[in-house]
Amino acid sequence: MKPHQSLAQAFGYELIKIKRHPSVDAHLSNVIKHYAIDLVFDVGANRGQFSQRLRRRGYQGEIHSFEPASKVFEQLQSASLGDHNWFAHRLALGDACRQQTMNVAESTDLSSFLDPNEFGESQFSAMGAAQRETVEVGALDSFAAEHIVDIHKRRILLKMDTQGYDLKVFAGATNTIGNIVFMLS
Numbered sequence: 001m002k003p004h005q006s007l008a009q010a011f012g013y014e015l016i017k018i019k020r021h022p023s024v025d026a027h028l029s030n031v032i033k034h035y036a037i038d039l040v041f042d043v044g045a046n047r048g049q050f051s052q053r054l055r056r057r058g059y060q061g062e063i064h065s066f067e068p069a070s071k072v073f074e075q076l077q078s079a080s081l082g083d084h085n086w087f088a089h090r091l092a093l094g095d096a097c098r099q100q101t102m103n104v105a106e107s108t109d110l111s112s113f114l115d116p117n118e119f120g121e122s123q124f125s126a127m128g129a130a131q132r133e134t135v136e137v138g139a140l141d142s143f144a145a146e147h148i149v150d151i152h153k154r155r156i157l158l159k160m161d162t163q164g165y166d167l168k169v170f171a172g173a174t175n176t177i178g179n180i181v182f183m184l185s
Contacts, residue, residue: 024184029057032157035181037061039154041140043093043169044161046072046109048079051086060085064147068092068135072108093162094137095171106130112163139172152179159184 001009008014014025031037032054038061042051045065054063063086067073073090080086092102105111140158144151158173158180160166166185173180 025053025057028054029059031182032057032059032061035155035157037155037157037182039148040064040157040159041093042066042159043140044159044163044165045076045088046161047075048086048088050159050161052079055083055086063087064089064143066091066093068102068137069104069108069111069133071104072111089143090136091143092135092137092165093140093143093172094165094168095139097136097138097142099134100137101132102135104131104133109161110163112165114164140169141173141175144176151176154179156180157182157184161185 005014037059040051040054040059040061040063042048042063042065045051045067047067048065051063051065063080063083065076065080065086066089067076068091070090073088077088077090080088092100094100103112103115105116110116148154156176156179160169160183162169170177170185
């Protein structure tokens, strides 16, 4: 971050170029405060970039990050070390619990259960599957019932970045949906 951007942020502002759209980051801390969010599910966490952004914005609440690809998960787990309120899970989320084959792209943020289409391959050269990996898939409802105390008293931010699989993740959250107060997809 440039010095003038840091100074503006210290006074509660974000400087952006007129021709650019404002970032989601500028609004996250306000959303978290306004909705009293106390639990974040970071689905499709990759290396933990979204959770790190939340921490830089001052969010100190509980975060559960989900990343199924083994090599990327190691980086996520490393990023979360030392943060007693950030938990990394080597798990994909979907509509049911099972094992499923995932296309792990050269650029890991483009990995998906779905095969790349012609448009994606033409626009993103690193989208092609570098390898395929069988991963565990769980449903958010099952995970929450097993791992989150008093889930129905929580105020949840659900962030999904699953390269075309977000609706499946959402379908696995039918019992949790009433506590999701903010969603990024």
